[in-house]
Amino acid sequence: MPKSERAYCLRPMRSTDIADVVAIETRAFGGDAWPASAFHQELDENRLARYFVLKPDRGEAACGYIGLWALPDEVHIVTVAVDPAQQRRGLGELLVQRAAELAREVGADRVTLECRESNVPALRLYHKYGLQQVGRRKRYYADNHEDALILTVDGVSSREYGERLAVLRDRHRRRTRLVVRDQTAEAPAS
Numbered sequence: 001m002p003k004s005e006r007a008y009c010l011r012p013m014r015s016t017d018i019a020d021v022v023a024i025e026t027r028a029f030g031g032d033a034w035p036a037s038a039f040h041q042e043l044d045e046n047r048l049a050r051y052f053v054l055k056p057d058r059g060e061a062a063c064g065y066i067g068l069w070a071l072p073d074e075v076h077i078v079t080v081a082v083d084p085a086q087q088r089r090g091l092g093e094l095l096v097q098r099a100a101e102l103a104r105e106v107g108a109d110r111v112t113l114e115c116r117e118s119n120v121p122a123l124r125l126y127h128k129y130g131l132q133q134v135g136r137r138k139r140y141y142a143d144n145h146e147d148a149l150i151l152t153v154d155g156v157s158s159r160e161y162g163e164r165l166a167v168l169r170d171r172h173r174r175r176t177r178l179v180v181r182d183q184t185a186e187a188p189a190s
Contacts, residue, residue, distance in 0.1 A: 006176075007057035008091070010098060011183035013065060015043060017053045020062040028081040032143035042067060042078075049078075052098060052184050054091060066095040068102055075103040075156075077113035090176035092122070096129055097172070098184065100165055103156045111156055114148035116141060126151050129168065130161070 013021065018039045025033040042049045048071060054064040064082035068075050077099050082091045103111050111129075114137060115122050130153035140148035155161050172178070 005179050006089075007179045007181070008054055008063075008094070009057050009181045009183060010052055010054050010094065013039075013043065013051035013053045013067075015040065017062055017065075018043075021053065021065045024062065024065065024081050024083045025079075027084050030143065032141055034079065039067075050102060050184075052095070054082075054094060054180075057179075057181065064091045064095055066099060068099055070102060070106050071108065074108050074110035074112055075099055075106065077111065080113075088121075090172055090178055093125055093128075093172050093176075094178065094180055096125060097165065097169055098182075100129060100153075100156055100161075102184075104162065104165075107157060109157045110152055110154050112150065112152045114140060114150055117147050117149055123149070123151075129153065130155075130164070 018036050021039055022033070022036050039051070043051060046069070048069040050068045050070055052066050052068075053062040055062050062083075063086040064080075066080040067078040069078055077096075080092065080095050080099075082089075082095070099111055103109070111131065113126070113131065115126060117136075131151035132153065133149045134152045135150035137148040137150060139145040153161075
């Protein structure tokens with residue numbers, strides 16, 4: 001691997017990752033952060049949930065995560081964050097790519113999520129992957145009662161979207177020099 005490349009591992013979240021994830025959640029979302037019990041409940045009780053962590057390949061603490069619900073007709077991004085100290089490096093985009101890939105893998109034709117209206121960098125990223133505003137949830141966020149924009153992209157299972165995703169993934173790889181070992185298809189260790 002050339003020195004300029006940075007290696008990461010994307011794998012299923014385990015209960016042992018929750019402390020790292022809550023730390024990221026707290027730094028990223030402050031007073032609106034999920035408690036550890038919410039992540040435990042998602043991992044232990046929600047059969048629709050797919051949670052993944054992104055870690056530097058050298059075994060350091062998690063630097064990002066994504067929580068998804070694989071519903072029959074859509075993949076819903078429940079939560080996604082990158083440690084603020086690691087943002088603006090393309091890591092969040094890796095997580096959004098994985099959401100679109102999961103939708104294609106499970107045969108869902110849509111990806112949805114809610115996003116703070118003020119989160120312009122995230123909105124730019126979501127628009128890049130075809131997510132468009134289809135609604136609004138008034139006063140959705142508990143910390144400041146900000147509205148959430150409901151974003152959706154349809155046609156994710158189409159050949160055209162697959163080609164778009166491949167182009168975006170290739171551009172991202174060339175721009176960021178990130179190398180990702182994707183272990184999300186593997187069963188999580190007990």
